Every structure is written in structure tokens, then in C-alpha cells.
Amino acid sequence: MLFNTWTFLGFLAATFTxxxxxxxxxxxxxxxxxxxxxxxxxxxxxxxxxxLVIILAASxxxxxxxxxxxxxPGSPLLERKKWxxxxxxxNLAVLIFFKYASLVVGTFLPRTWWSHWGFDLTxxxxxxxxxxxxxxxxxxxxxxxxxxxxxxxxxTDVPSSEFVVRCSDREYREPxxxxxxxxxxxxxFKVAFFKAFFPQLVxxxxxxxxxxxxxxxxxxxxxxDWDDAVKKLILGFFLxxxxxxxxxxxxxxxHSPEFVGKSGVTLLAMLYAFSFQIxxxxxxxxxxxxxxxxxxxxxxxxxxxxxxxxxxITEFWRRWHISLSTWLREYLxxxxxxxxxxxxxxxxNLIIVMLLGGLWxxxxxxxxxxxxxxxxxxxxxxxxxxxxxxxERQHFRVSNFIISAFRIFLIFNLVSFLWLFFQLxxxxxxxxxxxxxxxxxxxxxxxxxxxxxxxxxxxxxAYHVWGLLRxxxxxxxxxxxxxxxxxxxxxxxxxxxxxxxxxxxxxGAFIYxxx
Numbered sequence: 357m358l359f360n361t362w363t364f365l366g367f368l369a370a371t372f373t374x375x376x377x378x379x380x381x382x383x384x385x386x387x388x389x390x391x392x393x394x395x396x397x398x399x400x401x402x403x404x405x406x407x408l409v410i411i412l413a414a415s416x417x418x419x420x421x422x423x424x425x426x427x428x429p430g431s432p433l434l435e436r437k438k439w440x441x442x443x444x445x446x447n448l449a450v451l452i453f454f455k456y457a458s459l460v461v462g463t464f465l466p467r468t469w470w471s472h473w474g475f476d477l478t479x480x481x482x483x484x485x486x487x488x489x490x491x492x493x494x495x496x497x498x499x500x501x502x503x504x505x506x507x508x509x510x511x512t513d514v515p516s517s518e519f520v521v522r523c524s525d526r527e528y529r530e531p532x533x534x535x536x537x538x539x540x541x542x543x544x545f546k547v548a549f550f551k552a553f554f555p556q557l558v559x560x561x562x563x564x565x566x567x568x569x570x571x572x573x574x575x576x577x578x579x580x581d582w583d584d585a586v587k588k589l590i591l592g593f594f595l596x597x598x599x600x601x602x603x604x605x606x607x608x609x610x611h612s613p614e615f616v617g618k619s620g621v622t623l624l625a626m627l628y629a630f631s632f633q634i635x636x637x638x639x640x641x642x643x644x645x646x647x648x649x650x651x652x653x654x655x656x657x658x659x660x661x662x663x664x665x666x667x668x669i670t671e672f673w674r675r676w677h678i679s680l681s682t683w684l685r686e687y688l689x690x691x692x693x694x695x696x697x698x699x700x701x702x703x704x705n706l707i708i709v710m711l712l713g714g715l716w717x718x719x720x721x722x723x724x725x726x727x728x729x730x731x732x733x734x735x736x737x738x739x740x741x742x743x744x745x746x747x748e749r750q751h752f753r754v755s756n757f758i759i760s761a762f763r764i765f766l767i768f769n770l771v772s773f774l775w776l777f778f779q780l781x782x783x784x785x786x787x788x789x790x791x792x793x794x795x796x797x798x799x800x801x802x803x804x805x806x807x808x809x810x811x812x813x814x815x816x817x818a819y820h821v822w823g824l825l826r827x828x829x830x831x832x833x834x835x836x837x838x839x840x841x842x843x844x845x846x847x848x849x850x851x852x853x854x855x856x857x858x859x860x861x862x863x864g865a866f867i868y869x870x871x
Contacts, residue, residue: 357403359644360597360863364400371396372651376577385574387542390549393652397554401485408483411450412552418446419493420547424540426497427504436501443497451490454483459719484869485558487716489551491683492562496550498687499565506566507543546572555648559641559868561659561679564686568654575653585650587849592643594852599812600637601861603629606808612785620796623789625809630779631772632813635664637867638677662823664771664816667763668742669733672771680716684709702738707731717778722786726777733770778867 357364371392380388402409422443426436458480499506546569556563607630609615615623642659649656663676673681689709695702707728714727780786822830834841 357400358863358865359641359648360593360601360860363403367396367400368648368651375575375652382574386572387545389575390545390572393554394545394549394552397549397552397557400554401552401557405484411454411483411486412489415447415450415489415493416548416551419443419496419551420544422497423500423507423547424543426500427507427543440497440501444494447490447493447497451486454480454486456715456719459721482719488560488562489557491680491716492551492564494687495562495683496547496565503566507546507569553649553654555645555652556656559638559645559866560677561642561645561657562683563656563679564683567657571654579653581650585647588643588647588650590849590852590856592640592645592647593856594815595636595640595643596866597640597860597863598852598855599815600633600640600867601864602812602859603633603636603808604861604864606805607633607779609805610779610789612780612782612788615789616792617797617800618792618802619798619800620793621801622805623793625802625805627772627776627793628813629805629809631664631768631775632809632816634775634778634867635660636816641866641868662820664768664820665764665824666767666771667760668737668767669730669770670737670742672767673730673734680713684713688712699739703735706734706738710734718781720781720783722777722781722783725783725786726774729774 357367375389375392378388398409398412401412422439425431425439496507549572550563550565550568553563553568607626609618610626610630615626618626639660642656646656646658657679659677659679661675661678663672666672666675689705692705692708693701694705708731710727710731711724712727714723714725714730717723717726776786776789777783780789830841
């Protein structure tokens, strides 16, 4: 079920009404509410392909069972290590089978070895969102292994920064108090809800257990931050429906052999169009997910922070798909040794993590090339000591404007060229495209493509300029004139809502659904 459909609007209205307005018993309100959202999430996930719920349910059961084993009082360290290892391997096994079996079989095994089995191993269907809820399951068992209290409290506002590792190096002792939330059935309900919560189920953000579990509790209309929810929904739907969906018609030409023979200007314009599109599409989804979660009293982590104003690749990954980059850092880069084992090992760890991050995006060698390129650039920046502290933006000076603008332009172009491996997953097609771009054929420029890039790319540029200048110019103004600034912001959102109604493109699936 797509967010940008009338079917979803009806689903949302029914779920929201039942969630907030049915006379749930006060004593068990939390269980009725999370039960309703869990069932609704399964309906949402199974809407077009019902059999997918089997995979989600199996993944949930594995993670829930291991979670119960990890919070069992008196569990020795060795047993806890065995269970968390089993859960990680089980999660990865499901992901590898459905996502990478076709790549491995098609690359390394002759067709004659497996063709007689009666089915094509290179055509195994990819369940929507499997990469996201698999990583989410791994974060759950690892966080609970480190600190069982992650799942032994609910309805609090304890910030994730207060998360501490308490039980990964010793026997776990039972808390002094026990209630229904600590019972096996209670934990099962919470884990099932955490894994299936529909706003972030199919394309993130990747939510960690310690960021979400403490929020689980009875909710009411008073717990909704309406201003934040509505603004995130409007901006998210604008980026998706007006920007990304209109640019999708332009980037449809960015496939082989459609791009062959086109002029250099057209090829470059299509590349920028896809760069704008993938940002608007994915950032739009993340904002919609955050807004929807707010409607049910939950807060999801920010996933994008104006990534196209980055002055280095390192900074880009602090701003782009933040939930993935932090997941890779906490659950892969740091366990590999991070930067604690010397510079050579640090560079190697960066490249390995980004190679695997690229492979996470898709079962094609072009994704590994994309990840390897980013990892190599990260290593080079660390070797050269490139620093782009975001605090420097607070001390913006005209004297360094040219340098900053050049660095932003350079990083944006590097990132945009590497996006080519997303749109063209066959490596040979990406190489072919680059050859045509280098040849730079003159003439035959498509005015429709240039017009679409200029018109629908402008909001992405304006959005990032706003993010760049807001701390320096807008925030002081907002403090001096809060009413006027609020009216101006509301007027902008009203315009965005009007454009959603009048200028939306043909609706299409979100790009990250395929990952």
C-alpha cells in the first residue's frame, strides 16, 4: 500500500479513528492500541502481496524469542552470546536468501547446476522492506543483549543518549519489579509492534530498539504534536508527489538504450534530475513516516539533514540516510575496530563498511561499486585530514563563501555521478552512459528535460539553501519576531499544500521500496 494513494488515506482514517476514539479500557489501553496498530501494520504490508506477512511474522518470532531468552533472569554471559549470535545469523540468513541468492547463483554457479530443480534461482522475489526490518531486528537483539532494560520499560521519554551498556559483560539480574509488560506475552506484543509499525516498515527510517521501545505506552490525542505532524506530512507529500513524481517522467530516459545518442547537456540534466529525484523521493518518504508516527504518539529519528550542502563525503553521510549510516557505524564499523586499531585498519574498515552498505542497497555489483567508491572517498578524506565541522557554519564569512560554495558544488557532483549506479544497476550500462557523457555530443538537447529539471529541481535547491542559511539568518529573526515568522512559515506550507493538489505527477512507488 502506497502512502500517496486514496486507499491509504482510507486506511489511515480508519486506523486513526479506532486508535484514538474507541472506548479502550484504561487499564489495558496500551495493549489494545499496540495490538490494533500491529494488526493494521500487517494489513498495510500484505495489501498487494499477502504471502509477505509470513516472512515478517517469522522474522518477528525469531527476534521476539531471542529477546525473551536475553531478558531471562540469571542468564550467563556465554548463553547470552550464543543467543544473540544465533539471532544475528538468522536475520542475515533470511536477508541473504531473498536478496542475494540470485546474485550469487547467477554469478558463480553454472545454470546447468541448478536449472533442473524446476525453478529459476535468479528470479527469487524480493520482499518489500526486508532490508529495513532485518536491520531493525538485529538492532533489537544487540541492544537487548547490551541492556535488557531497553524492552523492560514503556511510556517514558528517556532520550536515547541515556542508553548505556550494562549487561553485555556479566550475568543479567532480574529487575525488582515485574508486571504485565515484563511477561512473555507482553514482550512479544512489544517486539511485534516494534518490528511491524507501518509508517517505517517498508522504507525506514531504520529505528533502533533503544530509540523506540521506551515510547511504547498508552496514547491519547493530547500526545500528538499536531504542528510538527502536519508540517512533516505536507513537506513529505510535496517532495514525493510534486518533485519526485514529476522528475520520474524525466529520469525514465535514464535507462539503456534510451540514453544512447542524446546530447551531453541532456545526459547531464538527466543525471541531476535523478539526484534531485532520489532525494525528494526518499526524504519525502521519511518525512511522511515521521508525520504518520506523530499521529499515533510516536517519534521516529530524523533521516535527512540537508545532505546536498555537505562539504565532504564524510559530512554527506552524517546528513544522508542518517538511520542507515548510524546503524552501520554502531553495529558494524565500531565492532570491526573503528578507528582504534591504527590508520590502515581504519581505512580498511571504512571501505568494508561502505562496500557492505552498498550491497545492502541491492543485489548487483554496481551497488558494491557505489559503496566502494564512497568508502574509498571516506578513507581518502580521513588520510588527508579533511574537516568540515558543522559548527563552522555558525561562523559563516564572506571571505570563505567561494571556498564553501566550491566544496558544496564538488561534493554534490561527486554524489550525483555516483547515483548513476543506482539508476543503472547493470554495471556495463553505467559505463556506457559515462562514455556517452565524456563524448559530449552536441545538439539535440531536449527542452522538455531541461525545463523539468529547472522547475522541479528548484524546490530541492531552495530547500537546501534554506537549510544552509537558516541558522545564521532565519533563527535570529524568528526569535525577534515569532508571530511574523510563524505566519510566513504557515504561508509557505499553504503554498506547498496547494501545489500538491494542483501539480502532482503520476503516482509511483517509492525508490527505496526496492531495497
